Amino acid sequence: MAKVNISVTDEGDFIRSASRFDARITADGQSPWPVAADRYRLVVSLACPWASRALISRRLLGLESALSVAVADPIQDDASWRFTLDPQGRDPVLGISYLSEAYLAADPSYDGGVSVPAVVDIPSGMLVTNDYLRLTTDLATEWRAYHRPGAPDLYPRHLRAEIDAIVETIFDEVNNAVYEAGFATTQQAYSRAYHKLFARLDALSERLESQRYLVGDTITEADIRLFTTLVRFDAVYHGHFKCNRHKLSELPVLWAYARDLFQTPGFGDTVDFDHIKRHYYRVHTNINPTGVVPEGPDLSTWHTPHGRERLGGRPFGDGTPPSPIPEAVGRAYAALRD
Incomplete structure (x- = not known):
């Protein structure tokens, strides 16, 4: 079972860590990460409210065929989010046992927390973003080319x-x-x-x-x-x-x-x-x-x-x-x- 590290101030107030990886996947070619079908994998925990936002948005917008999902075990261990729900304990697309492997592929010196939702580049195995605050608005705006017919405008x-x-x-x-x-x-x-x-x-x-x-x-x-x-x-x-x-x-x-x-x-x-x-x-x-x-x-x-x-x-x-x-x-x- 994981040992969850919680940051608090001297006055006892909880401090939420900022997203360390905040690259954006965009449709305008201004980012090194272009919007593309089947290139990225969304890693979630069904327990996590921040990840649930992305799951709901993805389903409402009809992005299932463009952006695949990996579901982590709700029970973490000391290496954090793991893929023990999958055969052999590995995500079948990314080929990794722990989400932390994608974090380290993006930055081998990274020693911070591992959070979901996370978007991983499938070809390189590198984490692209764990910016949960921005992710769903980008799904609603940058990924329009892959929205289903009749998708609602979630961010008019x-x-x-x-x-x-x-x-x-x-x-x-x-x-x-x-x-x-x-x-x-x-x-x-x-x-x-x-x-x-x-x-x-x-x-x-x-x-x-x-x-x-x-x-x-x-x-x-x-x-x-x-x-x-x-x-x-x-x-x-x-x-x-x-x-x-x-x-x-x-x-x-x-x-x-x-x-x-x-x-x-x-x-x-x-x-x-x-x-x-x-x-x-x-x-x-x-x-x-x-x-x-x-x-x-x-x-x-x-x-x-x-x-x-x-x-x-x-x-x-x-x-x-x-x-x-x-x-x-x-x-x-x-x-x-x-």
Whole structure:
């Protein structure tokens, strides 16, 4: 099992490390990494909210045939993310046992953390980027040549300023705030994160009471970024990270909003609660030293009616939902997650 290194300030506040590899894959030829089908492999953990953003975006945009995916074991060891879900413990495309091998191929002297999502150049085996903040907007904009017919515009130009502003707030006060609460090492640091988180959730509840989506009348990048925290809230953050003023299921507006997205093709069909719970409860031994994984919560409630249709909105705008996951692919995907 991995020994997770958490950085905190002298006051006990959690510090998130910046992405060390931030190259961009672009369509304009200005980057050494051009957009190309079948050249790159997206490495994810189904447990990780940052990686889940990329999985959702990839599915909504129909990039499955252009950008393949490697799924890491949710339980890390000291070498971090590993491919023990695959035969012989190696990713069948990259031929590596650990994601760290791609990091070292990019920089042999690298001795920092290994994170997902990560995009690896298949021919060279080198890590291109682990910049989770930028990756999904690039999938929405730079990879347009490979979007499926009817793909939604997840980052519409006329709404970008508004999307950028709200996702910055969501990152600071929701996505990262749950970690700040969970990894705080003083009561004061925990209290700051706790109150910041729930103040923002209250504000988001107020915003979403009268509109179906965060920005405009369609699903955008902003909704993806909020969803990946909300879907983990009751299973992990409420108990494990002590974000326990309320469960998500006790916040009527956000609970309905999250269920609406979960039941939208491309969202819930990328979620794996087993991987989520096993990762957090077994890897974070500083918080849960026994490694016991809780049985709950009841996941059937994610499929209950949400009533958000009354607010109108067009989930995919002028586009269409992604096709159902093909049965053969679905079986292989499910087997990989077991």
